[in-house]
Amino acid sequence: MLWLASWPRSGNTLLRTIFFSCFGLHTGSIYPRDLGGNETLEKQTGHIEWEADGQIHFPNQIPVLKTHELPQNDAPAIYIVRNGRAACVSLWQFYNQSLPLEVVITGQHRFGSWANHVRAWNPWERPNTLLLHYEDLARDHKTAFDPLTTFLGTPVQSEELPSRDELAGKDGRWVRQKSNWREQWTEEREALFLQYNGEIAEQLGYSESD
Known part of the structure; x- marks a missing residue:
C-alpha cells in the first residue's frame, strides 16, 4: 500500500486529483465519507469509498490511502507539505472558525501542530x-510528473487536470476558492506560529512572505 500523508489542508485533495487525472490511479481515505459524500467531487478526484464489508475495493492497482494521522507503519508514503501559516488559516476556515485560530496554530486540536506532524x-x-510541496503543485502540477513517475513506476497518462475553480464550484469546503491567508495573519499570530512551528518552517524554507 501507499500512504498519501499530510497535515490537514495541505494539498492532499490536489495530489489525489493528480493521481487520478494524470496517472489513472484511484485513491481512498482512512476517513469514511471523506469529501463529505460529494459524489461529483469523488468522481473528479478518483475517490473510492468504504464498502459495507469494511473494505475499500481498489481496481487492479496498489492501494493508495489518504491520511492526516501520524505514521502507523513503515509503508511507502508521499508526504505533501504546505506553508504552515496558510494551512493553519485554511484549517481554521474548514472548522468554520469554531475555535480560535491560535488554537490551530499551537496544535491544541485532534491533529496536533503543523510542525509536530512534519516531524x-x-x-x-x-x-x-x-x-x-503544495505550492509547486498549485503553481504547475506538471512539476510533480518526474518525481511521481520515478517513485510510482507509473507513466503519465494525461497532462490535463480539472481547475481549482471547477472543483471548488462542485464543493466549496474540501476544495475552496482561492483566498489570501495573509488577511487573517497578524504580528501576534506570526510570533505564536514561530514559537510552535518556526524551526520546521525554516527547515522547509517557508517564510511569512511565501
Whole structure:
C-alpha cells in the first residue's frame, strides 16, 4: 500500500486529483465519507469509498490511502507539505472558525501542530518516502510528473487536470476558492506560529512572505 500523508489542508485533495487525472490511479481515505459524500467531487478526484464489508475495493492497482494521522507503519508514503501559516488559516476556515485560530496554530486540536506532524513523518529521512510541496503543485502540477513517475513506476497518462475553480464550484469546503491567508495573519499570530512551528518552517524554507 501507499500512504498519501499530510497535515490537514495541505494539498492532499490536489495530489489525489493528480493521481487520478494524470496517472489513472484511484485513491481512498482512512476517513469514511471523506469529501463529505460529494459524489461529483469523488468522481473528479478518483475517490473510492468504504464498502459495507469494511473494505475499500481498489481496481487492479496498489492501494493508495489518504491520511492526516501520524505514521502507523513503515509503508511507502508521499508526504505533501504546505506553508504552515496558510494551512493553519485554511484549517481554521474548514472548522468554520469554531475555535480560535491560535488554537490551530499551537496544535491544541485532534491533529496536533503543523510542525509536530512534519516531524513525526520526517519525510527527509523516512525510507520510501517522497516529499512534495503544495505550492509547486498549485503553481504547475506538471512539476510533480518526474518525481511521481520515478517513485510510482507509473507513466503519465494525461497532462490535463480539472481547475481549482471547477472543483471548488462542485464543493466549496474540501476544495475552496482561492483566498489570501495573509488577511487573517497578524504580528501576534506570526510570533505564536514561530514559537510552535518556526524551526520546521525554516527547515522547509517557508517564510511569512511565501
